[in-house]
Amino acid sequence: MPKELFDQSPLLLQLKEAQYRLEEKNKQLELINQVGIMLTSExxxxxxxxKVTDLATQISKAQFGxxxxxxVNEQGEEHTLYTLSGADKEDFTGMHALRNTPLLxxxxxxxxIIRSDDITKDPRYGQNKPHHGMPxxxxxxxxxxxxxxxxxSGTVLGGLFFGHIQSGVFTQYEEELLKGIAAQAAVAIDNARLFESNLEAEQRTKLVLESIPLLAWTALPNGYIxxxxxxxxxxxGLxxxxTKGExxxxxxxxxxxxxxxxxxxxxxxxxxxxxxxxxxxRAADNSYRWHLTRATVVKDTEGKILFWVGTCTDVDDVKKAQQSLIKKNEELSRINQDLDNFVYTASHDLKTPVIHIQQLIQVLHEQAQFQTADAEILQxxxxxxxxxxxxxxxDLSEIVKVQKNQEAAVEKLELAQIIEEVKVSLQVAISETDAKIITRLEQLPILPFSRVNLKSILYNLISNGLKYRSAKRTPEITVTSSLQPGYYKVSVSDNGLGMDLAQRGHKLFQMFSRFHDHVPGSGIGLYIVNxxxxxxxxxxxxxxxxxxxTTFNLFFKHGIETEELNS
Incomplete structure (x- = not known):
């Protein structure tokens, strides 16, 4: 068979057509590979x-795409943009005003997906004013x-559009290829948007951090600064x-x-x-200064950590002041301990000599004969x-007891019972003055506290109410209790002489401080209560x-959960 006839034979033409299609598909696959590489790197x-538009246009064999x-711009406003391939923007006048027509x-x-061999014959084509077709x-x-x-997330990010001036260019094969590209492009656009958003967030953060007077830094999710x-x-001075990294x-x-x-x-x-x-x-003087260092995360909408933002606040002066205060408090505690030890020793060691003196005076009184009248007065x-x-x-012994009972066991005490015990101790004074002791304890019948300390408090306050009573009226002492935010409140009120707190209130709880001298007292009671x-x-x-x-409002700090108080 002559070569000219062989070249025109149907079999050879079919082979050439098959080879051409194979080469075209290979080109398409190579382009798809380029798309995959590009989408993961850009x-x-x-x-x-x-790049997506250019490669997808080539893969689809479209004349233009x-x-x-x-x-979203810097003002947070959303705009629709577009890219073209295979044509100039001048060829698509009005695309910036693309409308949501039945076709689009x-x-x-x-x-x-919409695929048409001839879009001009589609029933959705040409239905809208003013063009009723191509502009x-x-x-x-x-x-x-x-x-x-x-x-x-299911959000429509945009659309890929392809066209050709000839009919029947796009097949099911191209549709499947572009369907995969559209899915990959969606992921890449999401990632690019996230990257730009993160970049803008970082830039805004850095702008703020440059304006503050603190040492500030940012770190990646893995901790790299x-x-x-x-x-x-x-x-x-670095x-x-x-200084980045470690x-x-x-x-x-x-x-x-x-x-x-x-x-x-x-x-x-x-x-x-x-x-x-x-x-x-600090580079200026090579001194180490204390800093409070804090860092918090910045997350995306899905809760993923984007980066860390940290600051270092100079707290060296505060830290040193705290350390100095701690040392002074420790020193004060030692002094107080020494004072307590001295008071204990003095009260303990003086008891025996005083008893001996008392006994000697008693013997002297019984056996000695005094010649002058002044001797009786002196005695x-x-x-x-x-x-x-x-x-x-x-009194000194009582002060020592207070210190030793500081960590006494806490019990759930019935206030009414403790008050009755105090009344028994003060029965003589109550009878002599015909005093009334009134209690209103319904709101807080039980108080968690040390028994010995609570009894000492109520004894001192009630006895003061009796001691500093008014001669004009029968003494009335009222004890009430209630629950306050964070505290248990116990109030002890009397109708006695009262005090001028404006003038002498600052000395009220000082040791040996007294407001009334017509009755005996040491000025220790209120000091002990306080x-x-x-x-x-x-x-x-x-x-x-x-x-x-006078009314004394006592606030006892919560030591037991309030819901358990009356359980």
Whole structure:
């Protein structure tokens, strides 16, 4: 067979056609491979969509293609943009005003793919004013294919559109290829948007961090520090580049490194706020200064950590002041302990000599004969002074007891029962004065406290009410109780002499302080009451008016859960 005839044989033509189609498919597959590589490497949104448009247009064998997508500007406003391939924008006049027509709606609403051999014959074509078809100046269009680009969340990100002036260009094969590209493009656009959003968030964060007077930094989710503000470099004296990553630890005190690393790792593992006090070396004088270091995470809408934002606040002066205060408090505690020991020793050691003196005076009184009348007076004065000394020693013993009972066991005490015990102890004074002791304990019948201390408090306050009664009226002492936020409140009121708190209230709880001298007293009682309350985290408020009476409001700090109080 002559070569010319062989070249024109149907078999050879079929072989050439098959070879051509195979080469075309190989080209398409190679382009698809390029698409995959590009989609995983390109994070700039505008470049990404242009490359997708160009490659998808080649794969589909379209004469021209377009990708419409939405983008949010710096003001947070959403705009529809588009990219073109195979044609100039001038050839598609009016595309910026693309409308949701019956032909375009399925794509922009994410309803499905449209593929047409001749779009001009589609019943949805040419239904809308003012053009009823192709706008004037638009390229002639026959073959048409449109695919929605839908994100993982189901949001329509945009649409891919392809056209050709010839009919029947797009087949089912091209549709399947582009369907896969549209799905990959959606993921890539999501990633690019997220990247741009994260980048903008980082830039805004860094802008803020540059404006604050603190040492500030940001770190990647894995803990790698990728940014320090200007204030950091001024403080540390380190060059800009090397301080990123781990080398910033060079200015941290060696004793703080291990613990900081553990807590930082724990924060990264859990996403919880990182907080620690560390010492950082200041370049100006090579001194280590304490800093409160805190870092919190910035997350995306899905809760994924984007980056960490941290600050280091100089608390060195505060820290040193706290340490100085701790030392002074320790010193004060030692002094108080020494004082308590002295008081205990003095009260204990003086008891025996005083008893001996009392016995000697008694013997002297019984056996000696005094020749002058003044001797009897002197003996009475001696007896009075000795009793006063005994009372003083007893008061000192009470102070020691308060200190020793500071950590006494807490019980759920019935207030009414404790008050009855106090009334028994004061029965003589109550009978002599015909006093009334009134209780209103319905709101708080039970109080968690030390029995010995509560009895001492109520004894001192009720006995004061009896001691400093008014001669104008029968003594009435009222005890009430209630539950307050964070405290149990017990009030002891009397209708006695009252006090001028404005003039002398600041001395009310001082040791040996007395407001009325017409009755015997040591000025120890209120000091003991105040010390017991304060030792247990509470406080006292006093209300008083001269010739009307006084109210002591005692606030006992909650020591047992309130819901268990009356269980």
């Amino acid at each position: 994070l700039e949104l505008d470049k990404l969509v242009q 377009a990708l419409f997508y939405k983008k 709606a399925p794509t922009f609403n994410g309803e499905g 004037k100046g638009h390229l002639p269009l026959k073959s048409y294919m449109a695919l929605p680009v839908i994100s993982r 990728n940014y320090f503000n200007k204030r950091w470099y001024e403080y540390s 060059p800009v580049e090397p 080398e910033w630890q060079s200015i941290m005190h060696p004793d703080d490194l291990e613990n900081t690393g553990k807590i930082w790792q724990q924060a990264m593992d859990t996403g919880e706020t990182f907080e620690i006090e560390i010492r950082l070396k 009475e004065l001696l007896d009075k002074s000795l009793k006063q000394l005994q009372h003083t020693i007893q 010390r017991i309350i304060k030792n247990n985290g509470g406080y006292i408020e006093v209300e008083s008016k001269l010739d009307e009476g």
